[in-house]
Amino acid sequence: MVLGAGAAGLTTALCLAEAGTPVRLIADRPPERTTSAVAGALWGPYIAEDVRVLSWGLHSLGEFRALSEDARSGVRLARGLEAAASYQPPPDWVRGMDGFAHVPRVLLPAGFVSGWRYTAPIIDMPVYLRYLVGRLAALGVRVELVPALGSLDAVAELGDVVVNCAGLGARELVPDPSLCPVQGQLVVVENPGVDEFFSDYPGCDQPTYVLPQDDRVVLGGSVRTGVESTDPDPTICAEIRARCAAIVPELATARIVEHRVGLRPVRPTVRLERVVHRGATIVHNYGHGGSGITVSWGCAAVVLDLLG
Structure with a gap:
């Protein structure tokens, strides 16, 4: 059973x-x-x-x-960028990922100082x-x-x-x-042509990630410990879109398809x-x-x- x-x-x-x-x-x-x-x-x-x-x-x-x-x-394998706003060495597990490579600071989005590319599954x-x-x-x-x-x-x-x-x-x-619920909110938009993922590093309560999935892109995210509501928060939605649009400007006007809210079971x-x-x-x-x-x-x- x-x-x-x-x-x-x-x-x-x-x-x-x-x-x-x-x-x-x-x-x-x-x-x-x-x-x-x-x-x-x-x-x-x-x-x-x-x-x-x-x-x-x-x-x-x-x-x-x-x-x-x-x-x-x-499930598909996608290439993407992980970047940090302060100098951070890549975690050991990233170094073993397919296509791992350091990215020069000049090629990173504004506000980020270290980063690396690799290929990982997006589901x-x-x-x-x-x-x-x-x-x-x-x-x-x-x-x-x-x-x-x-x-x-x-x-x-x-x-x-x-x-x-x-x-x-x-x-x-x-x-x-x-067990503690940790609420996370996502915004799903129509894909304006994004084919690589982006994720900031390390984790924080206002993470930024862009996950392309065929004709849609999942934008994230949020980390709210102890919040048990699964209702989308319009303010958080706007903040997520703004952070992601700073990485991929085309996301600023992409049509919103749905909002997702889930409670991570943290222990x-x-x-x-x-x-x-x-x-x-x-x-x-x-x-x-x-x-x-x-x-x-x-x-x-x-x-x-x-x-x-």
Whole structure:
């Protein structure tokens, strides 16, 4: 049994099913209504302090590179620029990315003093989630919608083995008061011809990133700890567009297609462990912060190991 239909739940269920394990996948909301559905999503460690995130992310990187060869997946490899407003050496993981190269200051956008280019996966999340659902369906696994479960006792009654991929929902379900929502807002606009991504570095509460996805561009972003609303804030929207237009001027007048707001499930460390509760084996796989997509395949592989 896998609980949750976001990236963690779908990926974990798929890995288990492809390994020959009978899988039942249940969730209180469909994939298109999960936090994963409103993610950017550029592969890379983000809003996650756990030192294990990088190794899990590198495992996922190999999977996403392979998925980029399938046009149906919503995954593609894109070249782009990461830049910092103060001198910053590139993180070690960036140096190992395809096409890594330092960029001279004179070639950086105004206000940035150090930067580098590399190639990384960009994932069109609505397309990608449908792709995972399709692969699961081909194996006879479908998402079963059920009312939200109220406790870990109720989870234990679902079966002998349950993988908890409930995301922020684990705060009440487990319960786990260490989980904290960190709101993020994105603006999606028509693509005026952008084909490379941009991301500032390091992370801050007003990050700037431009993620082209075919005929649309995802603009970000925001980091608001403890904010639980999923309603778009017009002021934040305007600030995001202004910051992104400073990088790509054509974005200033691009037609807005949609607003996205999600709650990142942040925890001091990712909870990825096997426990026994009321006689049931429960594997917790939640608390991935802003790196849920980045670590999804790596964490699913650990779940398989934990279940033997």
